[in-house]
Amino acid sequence: MRFLLNGVEVTPEAPPMARLLDVLREQCGLTGTKEGCGEGECGACTVLIDGEAVCSCLVPAAQVEGAEVTTIEGLGDDHPLAHAFMDEVGAQCGICTPGMILTATTLGPRPSLARIREGLAGNLCRCTGYEAIYRAVRKAT
Amino acid sequence: MTEAVGRSVPRKDGIGKATGRAKYADDLVFPDMLHGRTIRSTVPCGRLAGVRHALGPSFTVVDWRDIPGRNVVALIADDQPCLVEREIRHAAEPVLLLAHADRETLLSAWVALEEEAATPVFDPEQSPTAFKTILIEKGTLDAGFARADLVIEGTYRTGAQEHVYIEPNGVIAVPEGGGIAVYGSIQCPYYVHAALVTLLGDAVTHVRVVQTETGGGFGGKEEYPSMIAGHAALLALRARRPVKLIYDRQEDMEATTRRHPSIVRHRTGVTRDGTLVAMDVEVILDGGAYVTLSPVVLSRGTLHAAGPYRCEHVRIAGRAMFTNTPPNGAFRGFGAPQTQFAVEVHMDRIAEALGMDPIRLRDRNALRPGDTTATGQVLGADCSAREVLRAAVRKSGYRRKRKAWAGTDRGIGLSLFWHGSGFTGSGELKLASRATVELTATGVRILTSSTEIGQGTRTMHAQIVADAMGIPYEQVEVAVPDTAVVPDSGPTVASRTCMIVGGILQRAAERLRAQLAGLSPAEAFRRLGPLAVTEQYVQPEWIRWDEERYRGDAYATYAYGCNVAEVRLDRDTWEVRPLKVTAVTDVGKAIHPALATGQIEGGTVQGVGFALLEQVVMRNGAVANAQLTNYLIPTTLDTPALDVVLLEHPYPGGPFGAKGLGELPIDGPAPALVNAIRSLGLDLRAIPAVPERIMEAACASS
Numbered sequence: 001m002r003f004l005l006n007g008v009e010v011t012p013e014a015p016p017m018a019r020l021l022d023v024l025r026e027q028c029g030l031t032g033t034k035e036g037c038g039e040g041e042c043g044a045c046t047v048l049i050d051g052e053a054v055c056s057c058l059v060p061a062a063q064v065e066g067a068e069v070t071t072i073e074g075l076g077d078d079h080p081l082a083h084a085f086m087d088e089v090g091a092q093c094g095i096c097t098p099g100m101i102l103t104a105t106t107l108g109p110r111p112s113l114a115r116i117r118e119g120l121a122g123n124l125c126r127c128t129g130y131e132a133i134y135r136a137v138r139k140a141t
Numbered sequence: 142m143t144e145a146v147g148r149s150v151p152r153k154d155g156i157g158k159a160t161g162r163a164k165y166a167d168d169l170v171f172p173d174m175l176h177g178r179t180i181r182s183t184v185p186c187g188r189l190a191g192v193r194h195a196l197g198p199s200f201t202v203v204d205w206r207d208i209p210g211r212n213v214v215a216l217i218a219d220d221q222p223c224l225v226e227r228e229i230r231h232a233a234e235p236v237l238l239l240a241h242a243d244r245e246t247l248l249s250a251w252v253a254l255e256e257e258a259a260t261p262v263f264d265p266e267q268s269p270t271a272f273k274t275i276l277i278e279k280g281t282l283d284a285g286f287a288r289a290d291l292v293i294e295g296t297y298r299t300g301a302q303e304h305v306y307i308e309p310n311g312v313i314a315v316p317e318g319g320g321i322a323v324y325g326s327i328q329c330p331y332y333v334h335a336a337l338v339t340l341l342g343d344a345v346t347h348v349r350v351v352q353t354e355t356g357g358g359f360g361g362k363e364e365y366p367s368m369i370a371g372h373a374a375l376l377a378l379r380a381r382r383p384v385k386l387i388y389d390r391q392e393d394m395e396a397t398t399r400r401h402p403s404i405v406r407h408r409t410g411v412t413r414d415g416t417l418v419a420m421d422v423e424v425i426l427d428g429g430a431y432v433t434l435s436p437v438v439l440s441r442g443t444l445h446a447a448g449p450y451r452c453e454h455v456r457i458a459g460r461a462m463f464t465n466t467p468p469n470g471a472f473r474g475f476g477a478p479q480t481q482f483a484v485e486v487h488m489d490r491i492a493e494a495l496g497m498d499p500i501r502l503r504d505r506n507a508l509r510p511g512d513t514t515a516t517g518q519v520l521g522a523d524c525s526a527r528e529v530l531r532a533a534v535r536k537s538g539y540r541r542k543r544k545a546w547a548g549t550d551r552g553i554g555l556s557l558f559w560h561g562s563g564f565t566g567s568g569e570l571k572l573a574s575r576a577t578v579e580l581t582a583t584g585v586r587i588l589t590s591s592t593e594i595g596q597g598t599r600t601m602h603a604q605i606v607a608d609a610m611g612i613p614y615e616q617v618e619v620a621v622p623d624t625a626v627v628p629d630s631g632p633t634v635a636s637r638t639c640m641i642v643g644g645i646l647q648r649a650a651e652r653l654r655a656q657l658a659g660l661s662p663a664e665a666f667r668r669l670g671p672l673a674v675t676e677q678y679v680q681p682e683w684i685r686w687d688e689e690r691y692r693g694d695a696y697a698t699y700a701y702g703c704n705v706a707e708v709r710l711d712r713d714t715w716e717v718r719p720l721k722v723t724a725v726t727d728v729g730k731a732i733h734p735a736l737a738t739g740q741i742e743g744g745t746v747q748g749v750g751f752a753l754l755e756q757v758v759m760r761n762g763a764v765a766n767a768q769l770t771n772y773l774i775p776t777t778l779d780t781p782a783l784d785v786v787l788l789e790h791p792y793p794g795g796p797f798g799a800k801g802l803g804e805l806p807i808d809g810p811a812p813a814l815v816n817a818i819r820s821l822g823l824d825l826r827a828i829p830a831v832p833e834r835i836m837e838a839a840c841a842s843s
Contacts (some may be wrong), residue, residue, distance in 0.1 A: 020754035031168035032161020034356070036307040037390040041769035044307050072161035093595030093745065094158025095165065095308040110680030117777040122599030124769070126305050126357050127595045130777050132739050136720045 003064045013099030016062035021045045023061045024071060024093075032072035032098045036124070043123030046099035047071050053103045055072065055122075072098035080140040090136035092127035099123050102135045111141060145604040145614040149735035154354075155597040159686035163354040166311040167387045167786050168394055174313070175201065176244045177376050177386035180237035180252050181396060182229045183764025185465040186261035189225050192237055194252040194440050201240040201380040208375065210303065210342025211753045211840065212598040214368050215335055218272075221431035221468065223371045229256060230430035232763035233396040235368070237721040239456035240376040240384050259743075261465035261762055266404065270463035272428045273436035275443045277457040277691045285419025287453025289410025293491045297407070298827040299811070301427075301594045301757040302400035302473060302750075303314030305774045308356020310365055310397055311387035314373035318596035320347035321374050327366040329632035334624045337374055339721040344378060351639045352622040358594035358764045359747070360471030362635050364434055365397045370576040394767035398470030399757060400462070401438055405483035408453075411485055415495055415502045417452040420515075422460035424480055426843060435461035438469075440565050442476025442696045443627045445808075447515045448484035450506040450560040455515040461648050465762050471634060473744065474807045477560055478751065485556040485812030486826060489819055499816070500534055503557050517524065518694045523800070525727045525790040526701050530557050533703035536786055537723035542707065548583035550712060551720075554816025558808040562801030569678055569697075574631035576645040578653050580666040581671035584616025585653070589630040589675075591638045592622050596803055597736035598638055604732055605643045609650035612662060628675060629798035636700070636801025639732060641678065643796040666695060681794050697793045700800045702726045704745070704809035707781070708817040715832035717818055719749055722810060727788040730798035734787065737802060741785045744806025750775045752811035754827045795809040 002011045005028060010025035017135040024047065033056055036044030040055040047050050047056045048070035075082065081101045084090065100123045107119045116137050117130075125133060157163035182189070196202055205212050205224040212226065213219040225236045234651025236254060241247035262268050286292065312325030314466035320666075321341065327333055330350040337348045350370070353363065373386040388396070403426050424443050428435035443459035492499035505528040509841050513519055533555065534540065542553045546654040577588040587606055593599045603617040620627055630642045653674040657665045665672065686693040705723040710716075724745050731737035755771045766772045773779075815825050823838045 006353060025168075030161075031164070034165070034308070035389075036169065036309075036356075039390070039768060039770060042307055042390075044218050050642075065419070069321045072544075075160070077156070077160055082156070082159035085159040086151060087599075089149070089152060089155075089739050091155065091158040092597070093306070093308070093355060093357040094154065094738060095306075097158050098161040101159065120777045124305075124307060124708045124776060126307055126359070126774065128460045128739055129742035129783060131743075131783050132735070132782055132817075 001061055002063055003066060004068040006070055014061050016060060018061045019055040019057055020059040020061050020064055024056060030071050030073050034095050035100060042098050043099045043103065046102045046123060048102055053106050072102060083139035084136040088132050088136040089138060090128065090133045096123060096125045098135060100125065105141060107137065109141060142613060145607040146732050147450050150600065150614050152597060153360050153603060165308055165624060166313060166324060166353045169313055169315060169324060169353065169384035173809045174385055174443060175240040175380055175668055177373055177384045178239045178247050179235050179372060180239065181254060182225060182232055182234040182236055182254065184229060184256045184258040185232045187229045187256050187258040188228055188234060189229055189254065190257050191255040192252065198629045199241060200250065201376055203238040203379050207379060208340060209344035210340045212300045213339060214371065214780040215339040216364055217436060218432035219510050222434065223368065226375055227293050231465050231747060233467055235372065238372050238376050240380055243395050250461050251501035253445035256700050259769055263351050263464055263466065263762060265425055265462035265464055268462040268464055272354050272461045272463060273439050274434045274437055275401045275459040275691060277515050279517060280454035282419050282454050287476055288412065288418045290413045291494055292408060292410050293494050295487050295490055295826060296409045297405045297486055298828055299403045299479045299482050301402045301469065302353045302755050303394055303757060303772055304359045304361030306341040306357025306359060306361055309388045309390055310362065310369050311385055312366065312370045312373045313385045314377035315383040316348060316377050316381055320345045320349065321377060322349040322351060323370045323374060324351045325366055325370060326355045326362055328362040328592050328634065330622050330624050331368045331629045332364065332632055333367050340371045341374060348690055350624045352429060352592050355592060359397060359473045360475065363471040363632065365470065375646045381499060390769060391767045394772065395764050396467060398468055399480065400472035400799045401428065401469040401476065403479035407478055407483060407487045409487065409491060411491055411495065415497050415505050415817050417506045418452045420447050420452050422446045422457045424457065426461040427464050427469060427474065428461040429464060429466045431468045433468040433470050438476040442480045444561065444565065445477040445559065446480035446484060448481060449508045449557055449701060451508050451512045453617045455517060466759065473747065474804045478808050478811065481558045482811045482828065486815050487556065489816045500677055503530055503544060507557060516695045517692050518554060521698065523698060523729060523790045524791045525788060526557060526559065528788060529701045529703040529725045529727050532786060532788060533705050533723055533725040536725065536784065537705035539705050550710045552710065552817040552820040553705065554813050554820050555703065555810035556809045557703050558804040558818065559699045559701050560636060560801065560808055562640045563697055565695055565801045566688055570639060570680045572678065574642060574645060575628040575675055576630045576642055576649055577628055577673050577675040578646060578649040580662050580671060581618060582663060582666055584612060584662050585610060585617040586620055588627040589642055590622045591629050591630050592633040594633065596740060597733060600668065601732050601736060602643060602646055603640055603645050606650045609647045610654045616662065639799050640795040640801050643799065645676050645678055647796040649674045652676065683724055697794055698800050700728050700805045702805050704818045706810065706813035708814060710821050715836040717753060717830060717835060719753065719814060721782040721784065723784045724806065725786040726805065727790050728802040729792040729795055729800035730789050731787050732797060732799055737787060738785050740802050741806045743782050745783060745810050746780050749808025752828050754812040756780065756831055756836050785827060
């Protein structure tokens with residue numbers, strides 16, 4: 001299997017039906033992608049596949065053949081959303097944060113509050129009540 | 142130099158979490174590590190007759206006979222086995238442990254339990270066994286009722302609630318030398334340490350417990366990690382290899398603790414002018430199959446059951462009952478959200494019976510400085526129940542909206558609530574918590590067993606120490622909670638981490654500062670070498686507590702809150718949509734306003750879930766909806782707009798005036814929302830207020 005991971009071509013060895021989540025975490029060693037429920041409900045495992053936010057626990061690895069996959073590590077240390085999440089305390093326990101930030105990158109420029117709420121509805125956070133996350137997204141986008 | 146306290150300084154752990162670099166339990170890998178799995182009972186009550194399997198030598202298998210010490214999860218009563226021997230008391234009770242290098246092989250391994258089912262008890266009111274009873278008495282009820290013009294009665298019920306921390310429970314046990322180290326997602330490293338010492342006995346030379354970055358706790362990682370750590374340690378000792386034991390969501394929801402379901406009955410005497418003259422309260426908690434923390438949950442539940450109100454004649458009788466369900470345990474609020482749901486809905490019913498404005502009723506009876514609580518505690522100048530009430534009414538536009546929305550599908554309701562800071566009574570004295578501040582080459586380092594579970598422990602402690610030392614916040618480091626390195630600062634529970642442990646750190650920092658005689662920490666370290674100051678909790682001299690009679694100063698102080706909830710009812714689907722919650726909160730002093738606001742926002746939304754959405758469905762003693770597909774917590778589309786207002790009436794005994802904060806916000810939303818639904822003419826006395834329940838209330842009232 002061959003795909004572009006955070007801009008670099010990788011060829012991990014995994015069964016075609018292995019969850020992309022496990023391939024990223026175990027074969028590729030990128031543990032920033034988290035498992036919260038394993039059934040596509042919580043969004044903690046969100047990654048971008050060809051720019052689209054998807055739950056990597058629901059994606060068989062074979063499906064990303066030839067695709068471009070972006071994980072939280074691919075955004076680097078200086079992404080405006082990472083800094084806004086720090087400044088606005090959008091991360092408390094932090095386990096939902098990578099998925100939340102990756103989904104937020106797909107919301108487009110200057111999203112309205114309604115657009116942010118709709119866009120982030122697939123990412124669960126149990127700590128913040130989401131308000132600080134809205135503040136962070138509005139600050140960064 | 143700018144002071145740190147009172148400013149929203151950057152979180153110590155902000156960048157690691159925002160870049161995905163922070164390491165949680167499941168992110169760690171040790172050489173030769175195996176994966177662990179737990180085989181569990183399927184019947185809620187009965188006897189284990191046998192275990193059948195055909196596992197090859199590549200498997201590590203452990204049952205109760207492999208336990209070198211005592212087969213208990215050491216906590217309060219030591220009645221809960223780490224692994225079932227014969228008696229099965231609940232579904233999903235751990236029986237057998239397996240480990241294997243390959244996770245797929247492990248998960249597909251076949252094991253069959255031979256279980257003989259017996260008749261279970263599910264109704265706490267029918268249960269023959271009480272884990273704990275508590276009686277709080279003040280004045281004479283008969284004398285109080287004799288003065289009453291009106292007596293109002295009611296029964297109120299709350300359901301179980303799942304913690305749904307987004308990171309499920311998980312640990313890794315690693316043999317080291319002749320001992321064992323456990324790394325994991327835990328709130329209370331020393332609880333786990335004590336449990337492992339009891340379980341493993343002489344089989345290990347030492348036990349070390351290290352907290353990994355923890356993806357939420359809310360009480361769900363208070364006592365349960367002692368169980369899972371024990372399991373991983375037994376497997377690791379048997380295999381002589383590291384063992385990772387991480388629950389998936391379903392196992393976490395089936396097997397770990399939940400909020401205690403409750404039944405609370407009120408009988409209240411009032412005079413025509415709205416003065417509470419007698420309060421008779423009965424509290425029943427469903428404890429589940431083992432004692433775990435139920436006695437202390439009942440304690441906090443009963444101590445908050447009369448609400449933040451003055452009344453001369455009070456009786457609160459509580460009992461925590463055995464049932465054949467997985468043990469219920471610690472969950473943010475710890476019994477207080479249940480009992481305050483009851484008293485606050487009851488207050489609106491009293492107001493209705495009197496034909497009185499519910500705000501006026503509360504304002505008349507709210508505790509003031511100098512008043513006594515049900516245990517006879519005299520409240521200090523920081524008692525601000527009326528201030529939060531008045532501020533919330535003003536800020537939310539309650540009166541105007543209540544009037545304007547009469548007869549529409551919009552409702553508004555309110556709740557007034559309080560929460561005691563720290564352990565109950567002489568609990569803090571018994572804990573005798575310790576905390577250390579030591580010099581480093583660049584500043585100082587904090588050593589405590591207080592865990593960062595999202596709430597901001599590291600940051601808030603560093604702020605307190607920075608200002609007490611008179612040094613920049615950036616020069617304060619915080620050690621990883623590792624029982625080989627940090628002293629026992631008590632558990633990270635009970636809204637105590639800021640007020641109690643923060644207070645100990647403040648004293649340690651002040652004493653260290655005095656020893657430096659004007660030198661900066663870095664300079665002192667160069668000249669004097671390593672220097673550390675450890676302080677221990679000192680109980681304020683005025684605190685008196687009688688554990689037998691439940692009289693005296695139940696908590697050093699209380700924080701106060703008032704919620705105003707606005708809702709819209711859909712009369713076709715009977716769904717209630719929360720539109721807005723105004724949350725006025727007095728925590729004495731917000732050490733870090735953004736963190737404090739985050740605690741209030743997050744706790745409020747958990748309370749919205751508790752009130753409207755979150756329903757644990759039990760079938761034959763087992764959770765029928767152990768997945769996030771059909772156990773619903775609030776998403777971004779289910780949350781109301783939040784307006785958080787912080788008031789500060791400082792408590793002189795807390796660091797910079799701070800009180801406890803973590804739990805308070807979850808006490809208020811459920812009664813405020815149900816009172817908002819009540820304002821629409823629906824007599825609802827149980828939560829979660831799911832559409833089916835609201836429809837039943839509507840049918841009953843029409």
